[in-house]
Amino acid sequence: MLPDRPTRRRAITIFASAAAVAIAGPASPARADFEWRGTAMGADARILFNDIEPAAAKGIAALVEAEIDRLENELSLFRSGSELCRLNRDGALTAPGGDLRRALALALEIAAVTNGLFDPTVQALWEAHVEWFADRSHTGLPPQAIIARARQAVDWRTVRIEPDSIRLGDNQRLTLNGLGQGYVTDRVADMLAVKGFANILVDLGEMRAIAPRRDGSPWLIARGGAGPLQLAEGALATSEGSGCVLGADGAAHHLFDPRSGRSAAHWRTIIVHHRSAAMADALSTALAIASADEIQALLPRLSGTAIWATDPAGRRSTWAAGPHDGIVG
Template identity: 70%
Template sequence: MRPDAPTRRRVITIFAAAAASAVAGSPARPQEADYAWRGVAMGADATILFNGVEPATARSAIAAAAAEIDRLEDALSLFRDNSELRRLNRNKQLHAPSGDMRRALALALDIAGRSGGLFDPSVQALWEAHVDWFAASPGAGVPPDELIAKARAAVDWRRITIEPDSIRTGADQRLTLNGLGQGYVTDRIADLLYSRGLRHILVDLGEQRALGPCQDGAPWLVARANAAPFALSGGALATSEGSGCVLGASGAAHHLFDPRNGRSASHWKTITVHHRSAAVADALSTAFYAASSDEIEALLPRFAGTAIWAIGHDGRERRWISPPVDGTVG
């Protein structure tokens, strides 16, 4: 049976512990002032770290956050059979879509347009073609050109229409919001917690967003392999890495496809993006993973307030910044 969604990447992890233990080398805080929640959101491990928050306040906030995650998954998840996204994929039309479904898909189409199609929510056909190919022949090489060409015929974000009371796709299209869904949910949960007066919070629902630094001003540290951790005091980080979900017994392909040729993108080993919005950072890390250095240079002015760290297959890191930036990551 074909899975409906890829195993989500888990390529950077929270280096900061719950503040009940030392955070960024700071002295331990009183346990009664700190709280950590761990669960699952949009198919990924999820963590929310509270600093300087009484447990009762944190538990109340987590109950509200969990209910919001559940509601958002009913709209955006490929894991739920009757989600709005799954119904759209089955019926090619979704009547009276929720506000979140409309906003998330509208953002996906906006990023698709500004990235010249490097981000495309209709790449689900490529995922299905690869999964079916390797399910039949796990040890095979990459799918043949004719199979990719057939799948690519369904990949075109411009055929997706958001109407006043419905969403429509092409008759052969299936959509995925995995490229920004975790970031979108991260933003919604961060905004919910902020509205409750919480400030010293790190939300990690597959992408990381800091509402602010720790209570003493120390940043949250987000680890990355073989490099210094990111120091995050505000805004969001999102990382894409092909090795996070390999396809085929020999790892012949991975889940981050270049919509232009239907093949797994190969320019980079890892791309990390910082932006004030986790959804935008999530989408851009996906888009830029398929972009060359020259393409990133050309596209970056379209995305103000973006910082990019790209590690090539030679292990060298390149950085780009599109001002204005808020100085909340180091």
């Protein structure tokens, strides 16, 4: 049985996050800072609005919460009646919603770009590990026979998005956790931008700035053991194995390498900047599995992406693929 809420620990956070006003700077008497807090896709969520008219903030909470609720009804593994859970249960879904279709199409596109390092069908590996560690007498990793059996259901190429349905391969289950928070972040950010909000930072598990603060200064994003990142626009996403560990002694974590079925071990933390939060989210998941040589080889396919990686020994590496704006390391 899967846990309802996997434990998540943030590798990057909003600098001076205890008070929105502390990071927003001076505000004119007719304007103020506004902060919304809630949950999205199993994670704490918040949106910072910098120096806006108080009247403009009215009704924001209801709009944001309604949009998150709508998206979770399609994409969430935490809701048994969501479209994704129904698809996993039945192996096929007729007349899927537009957001499930778009999110899954993006997942399959990134799977192709990363040569399968990102694979939305790894849910079978998660389930195998959770079932194994549910027996408290199991202190080591699941044996190879269990992993091999689960890997039979892991292959993104067997998922079919048809004109009016989605179909899975034999015994497959999907997870969109590798890009779902970023996807929801993008949808909420785009909704707020259409309504005229600009100087905001959306943090729904992954972060996206529509624009810098009203005075032009960037949002400061804290990261453990290093100086803050300055985010003016675009998105930041992070993946780290310690964010969701399995087993009493943390023998495994949730970032599974589809090729081996085991938890990835190349990096302690991966942070990615991209204009899209969904892309940043998915790429941080994929690159957490990749070696340094594999990341280097993928760079020509990742235009507009910046990458910060920390290995288990604490050594840091950075890559930039083509021009990218809105971030200073």
